[in-house]
Amino acid sequence: xxxxxxxxxxxxxxxxxxxxxxxxxxxxxxxxxxxxxxxxxxxxxxxxxxxxxxxxxxxxxxxxxxxxxxxxxxxxxxxxxxxxxxxxxxxxxxxxxxxxxxxxxxxxxxxxxxxxxxxxxxxxxxxxxxxxxxxxxxxxxxxxxxxxxxxxxxxxxxxxxxxxxxxxxxxxxxxxxxxxxxxxxxxxxxxxxxxxxxxxxxxxxxxxxxxxxxxxxxxxxxxxxxxxxxxxxxxxxxxxxxxxxxxxxxxxxxxxxxxxxxxxxxxxxxxxxxxxxxxxxxxxxxxxxxxxxxxxxxxxxxxxxxxxxxxxxxxxxxxxxxxxxxx
Numbered sequence: 001x002x003x004x005x006x007x008x009x010x011x012x013x014x015x016x017x018x019x020x021x022x023x024x025x026x027x028x029x030x031x032x033x034x035x036x037x038x039x040x041x042x043x044x045x046x047x048x049x050x051x052x053x054x055x056x057x058x059x060x061x062x063x064x065x066x067x068x069x070x071x072x073x074x075x076x077x078x079x080x081x082x083x084x085x086x087x088x089x090x091x092x093x094x095x096x097x098x099x100x101x102x103x104x105x106x107x108x109x110x111x112x113x114x115x116x117x118x119x120x121x122x123x124x125x126x127x128x129x130x131x132x133x134x135x136x137x138x139x140x141x142x143x144x145x146x147x148x149x150x151x152x153x154x155x156x157x158x159x160x161x162x163x164x165x166x167x168x169x170x171x172x173x174x175x176x177x178x179x180x181x182x183x184x185x186x187x188x189x190x191x192x193x194x195x196x197x198x199x200x201x202x203x204x205x206x207x208x209x210x211x212x213x214x215x216x217x218x219x220x221x222x223x224x225x226x227x228x229x230x231x232x233x234x235x236x237x238x239x240x241x242x243x244x245x246x247x248x249x250x251x252x253x254x255x256x257x258x259x260x261x262x263x264x265x266x267x268x269x270x271x272x273x274x275x276x277x278x279x280x281x282x283x284x285x286x287x288x289x290x291x292x293x294x295x296x297x298x299x300x301x302x303x304x305x306x307x308x309x310x311x312x313x314x315x316x317x318x319x320x321x322x323x324x325x326x327x
Contacts, residue, residue, distance in 0.1 A: 029106075029186060029212060030072040030097055032060060033262060033270045033285040035235045036248065037304045040078055040091055042214045042237075043184035044110040045125030045173035048080035048089020052279070052308035063289070063297040070099040078110065079311060087114040089123065101139055105132040108167070120176035127169040133193045133207050134162045161195035161205055171214070179219035186212045210239045218248075227254040248272075258283075267291060268300070279308040 032038060038056050039046035056076040063069035078091030089112040097104050108129030115122050138159045171184025187209045195205040218233030229252045236245040244267065250260030255276060262270035268290055274283035287300040 029237075030060060030070075030074065030095060031062075031244075031264075032058065032072075032074070032304075033246075033248075033264075033268075033287055033300075033302050034058070034272065034283050034304045035216065035246075036218055036231075036233045036250075037281070037283055037306060038074065038076060039173070039180075039182060039216055040076055040110065041074060041093060041095070042186070042216065042235075043125070043171035043173055043182045044091070044108075044127035044169055045112050045123040045171040045184065046182055047078035047091035047110050047112050047125060048087075048114065048123075049175060050308065051080060051311045053077065053079045053311060055307045055309070056304065058302065058304040060300065060302040062287075062300040063293060064299060064301060065297045066293075068100045069297070070097060072097045080114070087121075088112060089114060089125065093127070093129075101136040103134045103136075106130075106167070107132075108169070112173075117174070118176075120174055123173045123175070125171055125173070127167075129167040129169070131165050131167050131191060131193060131209060132162065133164075133195060134160065135195060135205070136160050163193040163195040163207070165191035165193040165209075167191050167209070178221075179217070181217040182215070184214045186214065212237055212239050228252070229255075231258075231260070250274075279310070281306040 029042075032041070035042065038058060040056075054077065056074070058072075058074040060070075060072040060074075062071070073096045075094045076091060078089060080087060080089050082088070089110075091110040093106070093108045093110065095106045097106075106129060108127045110125060110127045112123045112125030166189075168188045169184060169186040170188060171182060173182035174180065188211060190211050191209050193207045193209070195207060215236045216233070218231065221230040221232075222228075223230065231250040231252060233248045233250075234245070235248075236243070238244070244265060246262055246264040246267075248260055248262035248270070250258050250272065252258040258272075258274040258276075260272050262272065262285075264270070264287070268287040270285050270287045272283060272285035274281060281304075283304045285302045287302070288294065289297060289299065
């Protein structure tokens with residue numbers, strides 16, 4: 001029993017270090033396989049793309065089979081509007097993530113300005129938000145035989161610590177009838193979250209969220225004389241030290257059923273399916289890890305739902321789209 005507890009401690013410690021020191025990405029920003037279903041999460045300029053109130057909800061269970069592995073929930077809503085005879089987009093985003101003893105909450109408000117360029121629309125957007133970090137220091141278990149740490153180690157919180165910080169992101173997004181492309185920078189100011197203990201003996205712990213650069217692109221290719229469309233897309237992110245990229249190819253039939261495959265570089269292969277009915281979309285994806293973590297996990301699961309509430313912004317809906325999944 002003692003051996004099992006020791007192994008569990010080591011695994012939990014490894015997950016904690018992975019989130020806190022290796023990439024700096026997993027703590028605040030989630031990795032979604034169906035990134036194409038929620039581009040506004042990564043790029044504030046991707047809001048207000050259709051004349052609808054666009055509502056998105058998503059959930060991801062990562063590395064199923066590993067206790068305390070990452071779990072993420074995402075909620076978003078965006079819409080276009082007119083102001084001073086100009087077209088704008090606005091949105092809100094809420095993401096909650098837990099991993100081991102860490103948990104984070106990210107809330108943001110988005111605004112974007114739209115301008116017709118060529119046969120498409122160029123959008124420039126920004127997001128102002130709040131990051132809230134929490135660490136359950138009172139749940140740490142340190143085996144008696146551990147030579148590297150003791151329960152009195154000042155570097156390890158002895159109680160639950162929390163902290164907040166303001167956050168800022170910005171991006172550009174270009175949407176054409178046949179393709180879309182966007183680039184953004186998240187956590188521009190590299191906010192530092194100071195985690196504080198409660199009580200008389202106050203201690204401070206600091207977490208800094210690094211700046212992250214995102215790039216997304218995709219297209220919608222109808223197959224002549226058929227009801228099929230091919231929808232390839234790519235996604236990449238980097239913090240100037242680590243890079244992660246993935247490619248996805250989906251096929252949609254009759255604007256109703258879709259399915260596809262994806263590959264995340266040195267991380268996972270993915271299968272995905274989806275269905276659309278009127279203004280509603282639901283999609284599911286499964287990731288199988290190509291790294292050593294596959295020995296401990298059966299994979300990752302993700303579900304996304306989108307719903308559109310039609311708006312009438314005038315102009316006879318010149319840029320009307322029946323589905324945002326072309327993207």
